[in-house]
Amino acid sequence: MSELIVAILLLTGASFMILASVGILRLPDLPTRMHASTKAGAMGAMMTMAGVAVYFADVVVFTRAFAIVIFILITAPIAAHVIGRAGYFLGTPLWEGTVKDELKDNYDDKTHKLYSGFEPAPESVIPPKHEKRSEDDED
Amino acid sequence: MLDVVINIVYFMLSVALLFGFIRLIKGPSLPDRVVSLELIASIVVGYVGVHAIDTGVPSLLDVAIVIALTAFLTAVGFARFLERGGPKSE
Numbered sequence: 006m007s008e009l010i011v012a013i014l015l016l017t018g019a020s021f022m023i024l025a026s027v028g029i030l031r032l033p034d035l036p037t038r039m040h041a042s043t044k045a046g047a048m049g050a051m052m053t054m055a056g057v058a059v060y061f062a063d064v065v066v067f068t069r070a071f072a073i074v075i076f077i078l079i080t081a082p083i084a085a086h087v088i089g090r091a092g093y094f095l096g097t098p099l100w101e102g103t104v105k106d107e108l109k110d111n112y113d114d115k116t117h118k119l120y121s122g123f124e125p126a127p128e129s130v131i132p133p134k135h136e137k138r139s140e141d142d143e144d
Numbered sequence: 145m146l147d148v149v150i151n152i153v154y155f156m157l158s159v160a161l162l163f164g165f166i167r168l169i170k171g172p173s174l175p176d177r178v179v180s181l182e183l184i185a186s187i188v189v190g191y192v193g194v195h196a197i198d199t200g201v202p203s204l205l206d207v208a209i210v211i212a213l214t215a216f217l218t219a220v221g222f223a224r225f226l227e228r229g230g231p232k233s234e
Contacts, residue, residue, distance in 0.1 A: 012149040019156035022187050026163035035175050042183040053190040060197050069205040084219035091226035092175035
């Protein structure tokens, strides 16, 4: 019975890993690739560690596997955020089908600070124009 | 039954490793390569877990902990290096 659970957990984990790597191979630009790899990759590693914990059925092993899972759960989003931020500042090209780049107007390229567009921003940042809906729409 | 499953899982993880490696070679920019290194590290963590089941040696989990830690530190270090003036791709 426990062998069956282990087998299912391992196969699910490996499927998530393969999904993540197919995503990293096929998707068009850096943020989408990161989106595929970090979430699915972390899920795959967590499933595999759950399989290990079930297989050994020991308190010490369970604690270690749990520690690995918690560690991956904490660090994967941080690493993804940090790399995505660095890639954005490097100016890696986005996919040509990108609809909207919300950060473009609000990020200061020099100081790497984010402005919401509602506070008085320095000259290096051009705040986005919040245009009032004029009468042109009604005509 | 578990032996067959473990072999299948080894094969799937190897295919995943291969795809990640292709992206590591092709990756047009350095952040792409760092992302694929991150994925490769997490695949290797899975590999080590499966190997621990295969051989029945639970001490191998320490290796997995260390690999996860190094991968995180690598990613953060690379990101800091890139933000503090790596090569610009305009």
